[in-house]
Amino acid sequence: MIVQVVVDVPTGGTDRLFDYKVPDHLQEIIESGMRVIVPFGPRKVQGFVISSTIETDIDKLKDIDEVLDVTPVLTPELLELGDWLTTSALCFKITAYQAMLPAALKAKYKKEVKLTHKECLSQLPFELRKWFEHRDVVLWEEFLGTDDKPLIALIKKAVTDGFLEVIYKVNDKVTKKMIKVVKPISYENLSMQLEELDKRAQKQKQVIEYFLKHPNQISVNALIELANTTRSTLKSLIDKGILSEEDVEVARDPYANRIFKKTVPLQLTTNQEAVIQPIYQSINEGRHQTFLIHGVTGSGKTEVYLQSIAKVLEEGKEAIVLVPEISLTPQMVQRFKERFGSLVAVLHSALSTGEKYDEWRKIHHGRVKVVVGARSAIFAPFKNIGIIIIDEEHEATYKQEENPRYHARDVAIKRANFYKCPLILGSATPSLETYARSKKGVYRLLEMLERVNDVKLPTVEVVDMREELKSGNRSMFSNALFEKLTQRLNRGEQSVLFLNRRGYSTFVMCRDCGYVAQCPHCDISLTYHQTSRSLKCHYCGHQEKMPQKCSSCDSEHIRFFGSGTQKVEEEIAKVLPGARVIRMDVDTTRKKGSHERLLTQFGEGKADILLGTQMIAKGLDFPNITLVGVLAADSMLHLPDFRASERTFQLLTQVSGRAGRHQLPGEVVIQTYTPEHYSIDFVRDHDFISFFEKEMGIRKLQSYPPYYFITVIQVSHPEITKVIEITDKITAFVRRSLSEKSIVLGPVACSIPRIKDRYRYQCMIKYKNEPTLVNILKEVIENYKREINQGNLQVSIDMNPFVLM
DNA sequence: AGCACGCCGACT
DNA sequence: GTCGGCGTGCTC
Numbered sequence: 001m002i003v004q005v006v007v008d009v010p011t012g013g014t015d016r017l018f019d020y021k022v023p024d025h026l027q028e029i030i031e032s033g034m035r036v037i038v039p040f041g042p043r044k045v046q047g048f049v050i051s052s053t054i055e056t057d058i059d060k061l062k063d064i065d066e067v068l069d070v071t072p073v074l075t076p077e078l079l080e081l082g083d084w085l086t087t088s089a090l091c092f093k094i095t096a097y098q099a100m101l102p103a104a105l106k107a108k109y110k111k112e113v114k115l116t117h118k119e120c121l122s123q124l125p126f127e128l129r130k131w132f133e134h135r136d137v138v139l140w141e142e143f144l145g146t147d148d149k150p151l152i153a154l155i156k157k158a159v160t161d162g163f164l165e166v167i168y169k170v171n172d173k174v175t176k177k178m179i180k181v182v183k184p185i186s187y188e189n190l191s192m193q194l195e196e197l198d199k200r201a202q203k204q205k206q207v208i209e210y211f212l213k214h215p216n217q218i219s220v221n222a223l224i225e226l227a228n229t230t231r232s233t234l235k236s237l238i239d240k241g242i243l244s245e246e247d248v249e250v251a252r253d254p255y256a257n258r259i260f261k262k263t264v265p266l267q268l269t270t271n272q273e274a275v276i277q278p279i280y281q282s283i284n285e286g287r288h289q290t291f292l293i294h295g296v297t298g299s300g301k302t303e304v305y306l307q308s309i310a311k312v313l314e315e316g317k318e319a320i321v322l323v324p325e326i327s328l329t330p331q332m333v334q335r336f337k338e339r340f341g342s343l344v345a346v347l348h349s350a351l352s353t354g355e356k357y358d359e360w361r362k363i364h365h366g367r368v369k370v371v372v373g374a375r376s377a378i379f380a381p382f383k384n385i386g387i388i389i390i391d392e393e394h395e396a397t398y399k400q401e402e403n404p405r406y407h408a409r410d411v412a413i414k415r416a417n418f419y420k421c422p423l424i425l426g427s428a429t430p431s432l433e434t435y436a437r438s439k440k441g442v443y444r445l446l447e448m449l450e451r452v453n454d455v456k457l458p459t460v461e462v463v464d465m466r467e468e469l470k471s472g473n474r475s476m477f478s479n480a481l482f483e484k485l486t487q488r489l490n491r492g493e494q495s496v497l498f499l500n501r502r503g504y505s506t507f508v509m510c511r512d513c514g515y516v517a518q519c520p521h522c523d524i525s526l527t528y529h530q531t532s533r534s535l536k537c538h539y540c541g542h543q544e545k546m547p548q549k550c551s552s553c554d555s556e557h558i559r560f561f562g563s564g565t566q567k568v569e570e571e572i573a574k575v576l577p578g579a580r581v582i583r584m585d586v587d588t589t590r591k592k593g594s595h596e597r598l599l600t601q602f603g604e605g606k607a608d609i610l611l612g613t614q615m616i617a618k619g620l621d622f623p624n625i626t627l628v629g630v631l632a633a634d635s636m637l638h639l640p641d642f643r644a645s646e647r648t649f650q651l652l653t654q655v656s657g658r659a660g661r662h663q664l665p666g667e668v669v670i671q672t673y674t675p676e677h678y679s680i681d682f683v684r685d686h687d688f689i690s691f692f693e694k695e696m697g698i699r700k701l702q703s704y705p706p707y708y709f710i711t712v713i714q715v716s717h718p719e720i721t722k723v724i725e726i727t728d729k730i731t732a733f734v735r736r737s738l739s740e741k742s743i744v745l746g747p748v749a750c751s752i753p754r755i756k757d758r759y760r761y762q763c764m765i766k767y768k769n770e771p772t773l774v775n776i777l778k779e780v781i782e783n784y785k786r787e788i789n790q791g792n793l794q795v796s797i798d799m800n801p802f803v804l805m
Numbered sequence: 806a807g808c809a810c811g812c813c814g815a816c817t
Numbered sequence: 818g819t820c821g822g823c824g825t826g827c828t829c
Binding site: 806807808809810811812813814815817 | 818819820821822823824825826827828
Binding site: 002004005007009013014017018019020021038039040041042043045056058059060061062786 | 824827
């Protein structure tokens with residue numbers, strides 16, 4: 001038997017199948033979708049078995065070295081899906097397959113140098129001898145650590161002479177949580193061994209006595225605790241051959257310490273009922289269909305998801321639920337765990353490699369039926385998917401910003417189509433692409449335009465900050481917002497303040513000469529952080545002390561401009577003394593679990609005001625929030641991205657939705673310098689449809705999605721002349737390769753022209769139909785592969801970019 | 806990615 | 818004449 005293998009060598013030259021012979025003892029075991037170790041050139045690499053045949057044109061076939069899995073980690077469906085990813089996201093096959101699996105399954109490579117024979121030691125040249133005096137095997141890296149260049153040459157010589165050999169090893173990453181356990185090698189001999197012990201060995205005696213009473217294996221840590229002993233005592237017993245030590249796998253459960261109350265399905269409202277029926281129908285008929293649930297915040301989408309899943313589970317099928325970034329919505333996870341208990345696996349980025357692997361294995365082994373997770377959970381290795389749900393469909397996190405640059409929505413469509421099952425996209429503010437498709441009838445539109453239990457949508461007041469300024473209010477709170485905040489404090493209700501800017505100030509400027517503190521490595525101004533009294537770059541992490549004098553003119557009149565969350569926090573303390581504030585941004589939630597902790601505190605009423613960035617816009621649902629304030633609504637409106645208006649509208653609508661979700665009515669105050677802008681104006685009346693129409697008109701005029709597809713080629717290099725030269729060549733090549741109907745823009749500098757000392761230029765392609773585009777782009781990569789490999793040049797191609805920065 | 810092969814400049 | 822620079826091409 002011959003198998004065809006994709007090897008773990010991500011380059012253009014090896015992005016194809018390689019044939020291998022299967023030795024007899026592996027014939028029965030091997031299957032497509034399994035990981036294998038194969039010899040590749042002089043070394044060994046990991047690979048995936050894609051298919052098998054009985055004939056080949058290759059005459060010098062090598063044998064498969066090892067099979068790594070008992071059951072395939074990739075199903076036939078996922079193998080095919082990977083193939084599709086390769087062309088739709090323009091990546092190597094191996095990259096596509098690796099993206100589908102937990103990182104723990106990725107191979108780790110080790111190179112070792114081994115003494116062929118003990119006797120060879122004397123044959124080695126003097127310089128090498130000391131390395132092998134006390135051991136047979138030395139890691140390759142150890143030699144690299146010394147800058148003794150001739151050492152490598154000496155090793156090579158010794159290898160050709162046969163004194164040394166180079167060994168290539170392939171290992172899994174640490175995949176399983178292991179603990180050390182000890183047990184007596186023989187229980188029968190134990191009492192005898194006890195007597196034979198030296199009289200002085202009191203500590204060892206204690207341990208043996210423990211095992212006489214408890215004849216079971218026990219973890220080292222537990223034993224140290226229970227038998228009042230130490231590591232060194234155990235070591236002696238192991239060395240004497242009385243005890244044996246072994247690594248044993250233990251399961252991890254990130255939610256182990258949590259108790260979930262079981263909930264039952266709620267009675268559906270008429271609106272929910274109307275929405276769920278077409279979904280049931282699709283499930284019953286075993287027909288693929290994509291639904292868009294356009295449901296306002298608080299309209300009860302989650303209950304619809306839960307009951308659709310329940311239906312699918314009854315049929316013996318499985319469900320995938322994607323949520324934007326699960327750690328951001330612990331409340332969401334909780335609802336799924338409460339309804340489906342141990343049938344749920346949770347996959348999100350805050351889990352460790354090992355924890356992710358454990359959750360993945362639950363899916364792989366069929367021990368769970370529902371997976372709730374972030375983007376990559378779309379690749380969950382289920383074999384009988386009955387429904388896929390993508391909540392907050394418009395979120396940017398569903399687009400992976402590194403290779404393979406896929407959008408989870410596209411993968412979901414592909415998979416749902418394969419399993420002939422419904423795909424549900426849910427959002428209060430669907431992306432233009434999705435809504436346009438649902439209007440064209442490609443997706444079926446289901447609307448939930450009212451909140452459950454007759455709860456009203458919050459009233460929205462837009463405050464013109466220019467007017468505030470004119471009337472003499474120079475603070476960051478408008479009179480309206482300040483008044484409402486005070487009101488909430490008096491009534492004991494909670495408020496949410498949203499500001500899309502962390503740190504203290506957005507930039508620091510000298511009043512005398514106008515000099516603005518800039519990052520030395522990026523073309524971006526530095527942000528002042530109060531806690532560390534330093535200037536930070538939010539792109540490369542550069543940090544410097546806050547200067548006392550202007551570094552350009554020595555003036556001492558340095559002022560902060562633009563406010564970040566830290567400044568707001570300080571300001572609140574000044575104008576509303578006594579208000580308890582929780583600040584949530586990247587800086588306060590960096591530690592694992594702190595996000596959830598802060599939210600819990602707020603939920604328990606330990607603070608009056610929740611102040612935060614993006615991350616508080618989604619999913620939080622607390623009954624006592626009756627006021628939402630947006631401090632600077634225009635902050636993201638003027639970004640150089642054609643989706644800036646769309647994002648502003650979505651974000652404002654999402655934050656507004658945090659208010660008044662239960663009995664108490666909600667109010668929203670939006671502060672802005674451009675109240676007349678449509679993406680702010682339409683939020684006032686929660687008018688998605690009008691926003692959609694207005695924005696579609698603009699997209700059409702400017703030839704942007706959903707009217708055109710776009711692809712962006714970004715080039716970066718430490719030398720600016722080089723970037724311009726290459727981008728120019730690429731642009732010219734693309735321009736003459738494509739049809740006249742397509743628009744090729746560039747080369748232009750990216751909106752941040754330099755990050756981490758690399759200059760960045762780009763070329764943008766707008767097109768409606770270019771079947772050869774993928775091949776043209778592949779050619780571009782192939783052309784510059786040499787310079788890319790040399791490490792200075794980077795060319796990244798995104799066939800459907802989401803964020804253009 | 807690694808590694809070997811191979812073709813040009815500066816040294817024992 | 819040889820050592821070593823890194824451009825080129827191959828890995829079943």
